[in-house]
Amino acid sequence: EVYWEKEPKLDFSHFSVTGHSNEQIQVPAGPKNGSVGPEQQSTSEDIGNQATVSIFSSKTKIDLMQLTPDETATLQNLIIEDENRNHAEDVMDVLLIILEELEEENEFGSILEILIQEFENILAHGEFRLAVKMLGFLKKLPHKNTSHKSWQIPLLNQFLETVSDSKVLKSIKEYFPKFISDDASQLKAFREVFLMLHPKAVLTLGTLLSEVTSADALHYLIEAITILSKQDLNPLSQLLKMSEDNLVELLVTILGNIDGNEPQKLMLNMARHPSPSVRMEALKQLLKRSGQVQRSFLFLLEDPSKLIRQEILNSLGSERDKISEYILLEYLDQKATNIADRDHILACYRALGKCGSSRSITFLKAAMTEQPWSDIFHFRELPHRFGAAVALTELEIPEADIILKQATHSFFPHIKRSARRAILERLPA
Incomplete structure (x- = not known):
């Protein structure tokens, strides 16, 4: 045996031994002087042996163990408790004690193998x-x-990597359907164990995100993945490449909470993901970490998804900002002429008006009034001409108001029509 158990299996102090008071063993009296002869000594031994035999004899009429009902119930409870007792902690404690005392590297490694199981x-x-x-x-x-x-350290590091591997961690999936989320101590331990693992555990923990039904457990799982990924981003990077779209979307949210150049590059890659929902989440995270639209992800302004284009334009037009103004001026001057989506062009001009300043006046005036003959025979305003008029109304500065007022009296009907319509749309309903 490795050790003696500290807890008794059965404590007989709870029980009493009773017998019949009128039953006595008669021992022949010896000489008064106390001396014992050979025959008497033999007789005493025979009597003692008979008494000993009678204790263990199935035929004895002496009831040595009469239990009260309470004692019987106590005994049954102790037996049930011992049968139901989880001995995993006892086994683990013994192994850890042995491990601490070992002096040989090979034996140490063997115990670690058992601990993995x-x-x-x-x-x-x-x-x-x-x-x-x-x-x-x-x-x-x-x-x-x-x-x-010192040889312990590499062995312990290898142990941590092994228990963080999917071959070991996959066993937790068996328990998830029985997870009790309202057990505070269980939730605390649930969180702590994952935080102690090697970063490679992210490859398995990430796949569990879609299986957790408890909101608290999901929160702690996300927290663990975030912290482990800050130590090593590679497992999360691998997971992003081989997961389903709904899981990738959640992982992108986690990625947004990790600072640094590498997470930023990975996020930009996710902004080009085939799934619109993943690209949208990537844009939201890029905006959150940058505070505003950056040139690095301006390509999303031409995203196939209208929702994504609108999201980035809403950000650009959220406040008066010099950088946003320059971005839109450059885009409208160089690229927007090749875009056939009328609504998108108008949305770009509207965003420019909301973020712009007097620096945009020259560009907008030219877009609205130049080449007056180009669409004289068109019954519908050209998107750039009308868009420029809309932007001028959004600027809300005197210079813009003057240009619009002049345009309403233009000789060219389409210029006049664009200016008047933009002003009417700006008026409160």
Whole structure:
């Protein structure tokens, strides 16, 4: 045996031994002087042997163990408790004690192999407290020993990588359907065990996001993935490439909480993802981390999704901003002439009017009044001419009002029509 159990299996102090008071064993009287002859000594031994035999004899009429009803119930409860007791913690404690005392590298590695199996079994039963206890002990172990046990560190690092692998962590999927989210201590241990794993655990934890039904558990799982990914982004990067669109969208949200150049590059890649919902989430995260539209993701202004184009234009036109103004001026001057989507062109001009200033006056005046003969025979305003008029109304500055007023009296009907319509749309209903 490795150790003696500290807890008794059965405590007989709860029970009493009773017998019949009128039953006595008669022992022949010896000499008064107290001496015992050979025959008397033999007789005493025979009587003693008979009494001993009678205790264990199935035919004895002496009832040595008459239990009261309360004692019987107590005994039954102790038996049931022992049968239902989870001995996983006892086994783990013994292994950890042995591990701490070992002096040989090979033996140390062998115990770690057993602990890997125990860890997998612990997760399968949702015993996160024991998992935290095991990992916490092993993380502290190198600090307890002297330098002559330096060989422990690589073995312990390898252990942590192994238990963080999908082959081990997949066992937790067996427990998830039984997860009790209102158990505060269980949730705390659930969170702690994942935070103690190697970053490669993200490859498995990420796939669990779509299987968790508890909001609290999902929150802690996202937190663990975020923290582990800050240590090493590669597992999350791999997961983004091989997951379903709905999972990728959630992972992009997590990626948005990680600072640095590499996460930024990865986010820009996600902004080109085939799924519109993933691209939209990538744009939201890019805007959140940058505070405003940057040239690095201005390509989304020509995204196939109208919702994404509108999202980026809403951001550009959210406030008066010099950078946003320059971005839209450049875009409208160089690229928008090749865009056939009339609504998109008008939306770009409207955003320019909301973020622009007097710096945009020259461009907008030219867009509205130049080449007056180009569309004289058109019954519908050209999008750039009408868009420029809309932008001038959105600027809300005197210079813009003067240009619009002059345009309403223009000789050219289409210029006059564009200016008057833009002014009417600006008026409150």
